[in-house]
Amino acid sequence: MSVMQTPGADGRFGQFGGQFVPETLVPACQELERAFTEAWNDALFREELNHLLKTYAGRPSILTECHNLGRELGIRLFLKREDLNHTGSHKINNVLGQALLAKRMGKKRIVAETGAGQHGVASATAAALLGLECKVFMGAVDMERQELNVFRMRLLGAEVVPAQSGSRTLKDAVNEAMRDWVATVESTHYCLGSVMGPHPYPYMVRQFHRVIGDEAREQCREVLGGDDPDVVVACVGGGSNAIGIFSGFVDTQARLIGVEPAGGAAVGRGVPGVVHGMKSYLMQDEEGQVQEAHSISAGLDYPGVGPEHSYLSEIGRAEYPSVTDAEVIDGFTLLARSEGIIPALECAHALAWIKRAAPEMQGQVVLMNLSGRGDKDVAQMMDVLGKK
Amino acid sequence: MPMHLETHLRAQRSAGKKLLVPYVTGGLLNWKEAIRAAAACGADAIEVGIPFSDPVMDGPVIQEASLRALKDGATPFGIIQEISTLDIDIPIAVMLYYNTVFRAGHERFATSLVKNGVSAAIIPDLPLEEAGEWCRDADAAGVETIMLAAPTAPDSRLPLVVERARGFVYAVGLLGITGERDSLASTATVLAGRLKKITDKPVLIGVGVSNAEQAYEACKVADGVIQGASVVRRLMESGPDAVGEYIAEVRAAIDTH
Numbered sequence: 332m333s334v335m336q337t338p339g340a341d342g343r344f345g346q347f348g349g350q351f352v353p354e355t356l357v358p359a360c361q362e363l364e365r366a367f368t369e370a371w372n373d374a375l376f377r378e379e380l381n382h383l384l385k386t387y388a389g390r391p392s393i394l395t396e397c398h399n400l401g402r403e404l405g406i407r408l409f410l411k412r413e414d415l416n417h418t419g420s421h422k423i424n425n426v427l428g429q430a431l432l433a434k435r436m437g438k439k440r441i442v443a444e445t446g447a448g449q450h451g452v453a454s455a456t457a458a459a460l461l462g463l464e465c466k467v468f469m470g471a472v473d474m475e476r477q478e479l480n481v482f483r484m485r486l487l488g489a490e491v492v493p494a495q496s497g498s499r500t501l502k503d504a505v506n507e508a509m510r511d512w513v514a515t516v517e518s519t520h521y522c523l524g525s526v527m528g529p530h531p532y533p534y535m536v537r538q539f540h541r542v543i544g545d546e547a548r549e550q551c552r553e554v555l556g557g558d559d560p561d562v563v564v565a566c567v568g569g570g571s572n573a574i575g576i577f578s579g580f581v582d583t584q585a586r587l588i589g590v591e592p593a594g595g596a597a598v599g600r601g602v603p604g605v606v607h608g609m610k611s612y613l614m615q616d617e618e619g620q621v622q623e624a625h626s627i628s629a630g631l632d633y634p635g636v637g638p639e640h641s642y643l644s645e646i647g648r649a650e651y652p653s654v655t656d657a658e659v660i661d662g663f664t665l666l667a668r669s670e671g672i673i674p675a676l677e678c679a680h681a682l683a684w685i686k687r688a689a690p691e692m693q694g695q696v697v698l699m700n701l702s703g704r705g706d707k708d709v710a711q712m713m714d715v716l717g718k719k
Numbered sequence: 720m721p722m723h724l725e726t727h728l729r730a731q732r733s734a735g736k737k738l739l740v741p742y743v744t745g746g747l748l749n750w751k752e753a754i755r756a757a758a759a760c761g762a763d764a765i766e767v768g769i770p771f772s773d774p775v776m777d778g779p780v781i782q783e784a785s786l787r788a789l790k791d792g793a794t795p796f797g798i799i800q801e802i803s804t805l806d807i808d809i810p811i812a813v814m815l816y817y818n819t820v821f822r823a824g825h826e827r828f829a830t831s832l833v834k835n836g837v838s839a840a841i842i843p844d845l846p847l848e849e850a851g852e853w854c855r856d857a858d859a860a861g862v863e864t865i866m867l868a869a870p871t872a873p874d875s876r877l878p879l880v881v882e883r884a885r886g887f888v889y890a891v892g893l894l895g896i897t898g899e900r901d902s903l904a905s906t907a908t909v910l911a912g913r914l915k916k917i918t919d920k921p922v923l924i925g926v927g928v929s930n931a932e933q934a935y936e937a938c939k940v941a942d943g944v945i946q947g948a949s950v951v952r953r954l955m956e957s958g959p960d961a962v963g964e965y966i967a968e969v970r971a972a973i974d975t976h
Contacts, residue, residue: 341848349849351817353776355869355891357846358876496782497772509775514895516871605818605844606773618794619822620772 334648335537335581335639340364342530345645347638350529352509352608359516364531366436371538376431383427387460388417390424390542394550395701400669404689409560410672410701411547411576420675420703421543421572422453422524428539430457433520440464440515441522444494444508446473446501446568447630447677448480449703450524455489457522465489468507470500473629476711498623500632501568505607525569526637529608533637537574543700544579551698559583561695565702566590566680567598567651568631570640572702577649585698587649589640590684592659595624597636598644598651604635611638627656627715628676630703658683660715663705675703676711722810724764724838724863724886728921728942731763737973738887738923738943739934741950741966742766742814744784746793751805753954756963758807761970766841766945767802769795769815776843778898780948784955795819796831803835812839812865812886817853825853829860839863839886847879854883865889868914870906878917887921888914890941892928898948899929903936911941931972938973 342348342364350360370376384390392412401408413421433441441463445451451467458465467484471493474481484491494503505528512521526533526540551560563580565573567589577587591599597612604613606621614622614634626632643649654662662682667673674682681699685692705712728738741757743750745767754765770785770793777785795815802811813832820828820842832840840862845853847866857864863885868877870891881888892907893900907924914922924937925945934944946969953961 350846351844351849352846353843353869353891354846354867354880355871355894357848357869358871358873496786502773506773506775510778510896513776514893516894603821605821607775608844610821613818615818615822617822618796619818620789621818 335578338530338534342534344639344642347611347641348530348533349610350608351605351610352529353513355513356516360529360531362436366432367531367535370432370435376435380428380431384424384542388423388427389415391546392416394547394554397670400666403669404686405693406689407696408685409551409696409698411543411698413543413572413700413702414675414704418453418456419706420449420453421540421575422450423456424542424575425524425536425539425571426450426453426457426522429520429522430461430463433463433522434461436520438518438520440519442466442468442508442511442519443522443524444468444501444504445524446504446632447628447675448473448477448484448707449630451489451491452480452483452487454522455484455487458489459487466511467491468494468504468511470494470498470504472499473501477629477707479710480707500624500629502621502624502633509607525571526574526639527569527607527609527635533609533639536571537578537639540571540575541578543572543575544577547576547698548579555696559585560698562586562588562692562697564588564590564681564685564697565700566631566677567636567640568595568633568677570637572700574637574639576700581648587643588684589649589651590680591651591653592626592628592631592680593653593655594626595631595633596653597634598640599653606635609638611641612636627659628680630675630677631680652684654680654683654687658687662686663712673705674701675705676708678702720861721833721836721838724810724812725920727810728763728887732921732942737938737976738763738921739966739970739973740764740766740923740943740945742768742945742947743954744768744770744781744788744951745798746770746788746791747784747954749954749959751801752959753962754805755807756959757966758809760963760967762809762966763943764810764812766812766814767798769798769813769819771816771819774816776896778896778948780952781897784951795823799831799835799837802837810838811836812841813837814841817842817845820853825856826860829857829862832862833860839865841865841889843867847883850883867891868910870894870910877913881914881918881920884920887923888918889945890914890922890924892924892926895927897926899952900927903928903933907937908940911937915940931969934969935972935975938976
């Protein structure tokens with residue numbers, strides 16, 4: 332299999348991926364795979380989706396060169412501005428696709444999990460637009476640290492339900508969403524928010540996000556006189572924004588860097604395991620119990636990772652370094668002060684790595700996916716930075 | 720070698736009995752006492768749950784039980800070793816999530832089950848399409864893999880599930896996760912009926928069979944029932960004697976068939 336193509340019916344990326352779901356959900360996953368394949372090959376569906384992306388989400392997102400920070404670090408730094416999409420992150424690309432698909436399949440209701448709340452807000456938005464009922468599961472801990480997004484979701488008409496089990500973060504929200512789906516599968520589409528879960532989700536969500544990479548590649552060639560960047564960087568929790576931008580550059584010479592939080596480094600510190608319907612790298616103990624991730628960013632607070640990232644790591648096509656919370660806070664303020672852009676804490680991971688690795692990248696062109704804006708993190712950062 | 724589960728269940732059925740399989744979360748306070756009480760009060764086999772950090776097929780009661788067991792230091796191999804000390808004369812199956820098996824390695828895990836007297840395994844997140852390798856390794860080691868059949872399965876799928884099932888066929892009673900419900904879902908007997916038409920392997924309904932009355936209803940069509948959340952809740956609330964009393968009550972109800 333060449334890299335980042337269509338996986339076979341077994342939904343594998345090398346040894347990773349698959350469809351490890353309760354028997355009740357197998358027919359639903361198979362139906363979804365058929366429906367997506369059909370829709371993706373249907374010019375009318377693609378036209379409808381592209382129309383929404385253009386006239387509702389605000390695509391194409393722009394490319395911004397960071398002259399100040401680039402000069403400071405000795406690199407040319409470009410940001411793919413997914414933060415400027417409607418709802419404030421890349422998540423809207425996938426959600427509009429899945430919500431249209433849900434309607435096409437005759438589903439009246441979507442359920443979703445959310446970490447930082449960005450996927451939940453995007454899901455609630457698409458549901459409001461397209462007339463679907465929407466229920467979002469969110470870890471109780473995350474509901475506290477992302478209070479603003481909880482309110483946004485409710486304002487948009489979604490029901491937000493706290494996940495009270497386990498670490499009460501993203502992992503547990505996924506468990507609750509899957510439990511809901513097992514009970515409601517006939518009327519409900521599970522609008523999964525990252526390139527994870529059982530096949531076809533990792534593949535389908537990548538296809539909905541590849542618009543990020545496809546646009547960025549063209550935009551880069553335009554400003555770089557036909558060249559590609561030397562390095563492409565994105566943060567990785569489940570890994571959807573990274574897969575989106577990587578898919579535009581996987582067949583170039585560019586280094587692909589997925590930055591994980593030190594407290595949730597599934598690729599960096601995990602071993603292969605099976606949870607949430609997929610085989611992938613997973614932080615777990617000797618007995619196979621899944622470990623709790625710990626990250627300052629709710630969106631990356633996840634002990635697993637999408638299976639295609641595990642594959643890209645295993646074959647050596649992408650690298651997965653990790654950064655600490657302290658470096659992330661530094662990255663957050665750095666972009667705000669040097670460029671006037673407040674990044675989401677998730678994206679601050681990518682900035683933190685760029686800052687650390689800059690001495691080895693002197694003179695190179697670095698493209699970073701700025702996958703979300705930081706407004707949602709401001710209240711939390713007021714506490715972290717002591718309200719100065 | 721452990722007792723052969725399917726042979727045992729077929730023999731009980733041939734003797735005119737409906738089959739009763741209680742589920743107990745391994746490592747929960749007094750779990751072994753609860754199993755002995757259930758065995759003494761008429762259980763035909765026991766299902767021991769191996770606690771997992773992320774039990775997506777389980778509702779609040781079994782989630783809570785799993786969490787308590789893990790907090791008390793329960794481990795998969797620890798529980799399996801303790802099963803060998805139970806000293807009961809009915810077969811034992813374990814119910815566990817696939818990562819527990821995958822992390823340990825199929826062969827190592829299956830061998831450990833056999834060595835400690837476990838007859839069978841139920842792995843709810845390992846559907847037919849993903850089960851091939853485990854089933855081969857389990858067959859080779861002498862572990863019977865119980866397959867789940869769900870109400871959502873089309874007619875074309877059920878024969879494949881039944882064909883691959885060892886021990887018995889686990890008919891999932893409703894669309895949903897484990898836990899007690901006010902009434903038996905209509906999907907339970909409909910699915911059991913579809914299965915009975917295509918197999919003579921024992922068909923047991925589990926998930927959402929919540930009391931003696933519902934067990935009786937289920938057994939109008941099925942060969943027997945699994946009693947999960949209703950057993951585990953009693954163990955957590957009242958202790959092993961309450962489990963014995965409850966199993967005796969369900970036994971009496973289904974024996975009137």
